[in-house]
Amino acid sequence: MDTLAAVPLVALLVGVLLELILGRVLSPTAKGWVAFGSGLTALAGALALVPPIAAGGAVEGMLYPWDRGISLRFHLDGLSLVFVLMATGIGTAILLYCVRYMAGEREGTTRFYALMLTFMAGLVSLVCSADLLLAYLSWEVIGLCSYFLVGFWYQDPAASDGARKVLVMTHLPGYALLAAILVLYDRTGTFLWTDPAIRQAFTGGLFLLMLVAAMAKSVIFPLHTWIPEAMNAPTPVSALLHSACYVKAGIYLVARMYSLAAWPNAWNTAVVALGCVTMLVGALFALIQVDLKRLLAFSTISQLGYILTALGLGTGLGIAAGVFYCVSHGLFKGTLFLCAGVVQHATGTRDLRRLGGLAAPLPNTTRVWLVASAAIIGVPLTNGFVAKWLLFTAALDAGQMLVVLIAWLVSVFSSVYILKATVSVFCGELPASLRDRQIEEAAPSMQVGMGILAVLCVLFGIAPQLLVDWVVAPAVRSLGFLWAGQVSWLGVPTGPAGLYGVAAATMALVALLAGLGAYSLARRPRVDPVGVFTGGDPLLPADGVVDAADFIGTVEETFRPAYRVTDPDPIYLALWGRLRDLAGCLDRVVTPLIEGHPLWATVAGGAAVLAAIWAF
């Protein structure tokens, strides 16, 4: 079993090497198939680990002696397996999609596939690491992959600037994680989180440090503002990194902290509060987007708020809800991003104001989009419904009524912005700007890539026990919680919390109906050239056509104070400006003084040193 545990990582690394070695001789399509083959092998290895891990086992072993006295060790338990399956499963489907998506790229495909596979390997290494220093190394490796992939089209200033923001905003908080690891080492003399000594040494300060690092990776308010700028990456990157996997690294870290210490209530409260604020802020900003990928990016922020909230509840059911939601989000948001990629590929734009009527030329993409949209809204028969059901049940079970209300409100918002996107992109007729354009459905391999994820959304919506029994429950148990995993068909909890579950389902249904109601109240007559969505705006604008942008005015007006308060970017920019001013001031004062008069500066410096020596 130890050898089996290494298969996913080794398969991915072999894929990286093959890409680098054969990069010059293979066509972009062939490189895509090599990457897909590598991902598929890794997935097979991960699936082979499911039975032993589900039986309650954990795999431990040593990778290799890294540095003097430090061997890189791995520990693969239920929680690790969730993320390994996500990285290899969703990653492989996305790599299949990439084969045709990237086929037209003239340069950089070797770099692209090598980075995608390195990212997957980095995530596998992160979640399987027993060694905190290896975990940090992997943490930064996936961060660098994200940086390089966002800047894939590096000559495009938007992509380059987005990459810079990603690097700065995710790397700097990473030092909090490193600091926590080093302080733990200083206190215990070990880097192994599996060592019992770690539990004794883990304090609130270290929890905060790790939480800060996790927040930046998982776009938790107020460290979330890098993700909309990351949308200038190729769409498969957005699907794999910025919805399915990369942003889940922080979620993994938060969940893993249950292994490091028994959480006092204050920690749970802090995490739940952060989760609630994040889900609200993400949804509010998603409402006013007119760029399809930016809308999905803010939606990701909101959904990660749900996941964090569930984890913060601190009960077995809460953890289960969080883990189930984490996997579900990876599936449906990955699908939505891939559909957005098809739309952009076919039309050359992601601007909702310039889209419409794509259901006719892109029928299969529309179907896949509708399934994933249903899942993110929480329509029954989809995994999103089960995830929300579990979350509501867990929150009710924990007596967190406020959490339920906020989550319910955010569900309404989610319905509205997803309906807005759906109608703006797929309904009505083609806008004039697209009528002369040859719009083609996605290539079969791309459809299969998206389709697999959509099918899984439905499969885990109808039979969630498949995921719960084999993957979620072992993950919950690996964190020391007792949870029997009592979930039946369609997500109906069969345990004592079932009553709450029914109430939660009712609320989810009400949220859905409220969203539909808002949509139908504002729906334009059939004669409108583009089936528009006003989101409750009763007035037609001067041009007589209501589109996604017109709807924004009402929302912005309504939530103006909230937008002002919840956007931290002006604060970051002000800090950057002050730092540059300080540096400039220092340079203006010190440089002429010291570089202009070197001998006097030597004498003054020497005198200061001698004075200090005498003083000490």
Place this chain on the structure above:
Amino acid sequence: MTIESVAINWDPAFLGLFLLLFAAVAIFAGAFPQGDRRWWTLLGLLALLVIAGTLFPDGWGRRLLLDAGAFVAAAMVWNRGTPEAARAGRTYLTLLIVSLICLTGGMLLIPEGASPPPFPWNRVAVGLLVIGFGLKLALVPFYFWLPGVAATAAPMTTLLIVSVIDMAAFSDLAHLRMAAPWVFADCRTLWLAIALASMFGGALLALAQRNLKRMLAFSTIDDMGYLLLGVAAGPGIGLTGALAGALGHALSKLLLFGAVAVAEARTGRTLTLESRGLAASCPVSCAAFIVGALGVIGVPPTFGFVGRWRLYLVGAEYGGGAFLLAMALATGVALLYYARAIHRVWLGAAADTALPREPKLVAFALSVLMIAVVTLGLFPGVVMGHLP
């Protein structure tokens, strides 16, 4: 124990590094002329002196050879032929002389190494050593010669100064740490203060620069602060971290200055923050600059991380949480100025698309060095076995 009798077990690693650096400099200078025939003669002489000095047992002979190498480096700066370079060379030379006087004085006062001389000579000795090494390593507040040299000398000359001359001096400081621990233990606060001032001062002043070579010079000062911290902490994780950090620093600076040399030769201009989109014509150099920057900052999986995590740990042990936070902040500032340089100078839309690509040999050399920096970060045991 006398200074002369100390085991010098990290010297093979430094010798290998210096050989690699001289080979790389020869390749770069062959592709992009850094000076006339005299420059090449001086390069040969410098290589001879440094390699002989590193092979020589620790003591006066070694110090003499390495100091002679530093004087040759000053001559290389002067050799550029511009009035600014001559001025920078003069300043460097003058301060080398002052540094030599201070270090000789300091060493003469501590012939017994391990045991301090009587008061007040012990304090005079420490003061002279701090000033001498401060000048040589360009620590705050004695850094003033380095930015001028970096701005006016050829990139490869500057590289030799920051990666060979400085690292040889740093190795000397590490030997002193082993031989005369009291020099550091008695004035630990002063050494820590200089380390912190160099970290922050270097980082903030680097942020203020628009000339890329001056920025790299201040980045060196910033990095020296971290290395000094490790030496001040002493044998164990501190000294190991400092020596690994020094090796990583030299390799990363080779990548950074190599990339700058290529870009300057291709554009025919000094690189500033006003340069744009050079990655379009020099993609390998851009990659080298990015990897070099990540190595200097200490981002895994580069070799820079191997030294840096140890230095953070030492910071936490010696200075507590506040010191660790200060170190992280200084590193954060370093990330900001490097990210700005990468995204303004290299990435983004190209201002000039007609520039030729890097010569194949230079691109190959940069690629090998990048692979080395990452591979050593993933398998640091290869090098760490040669450090104390």
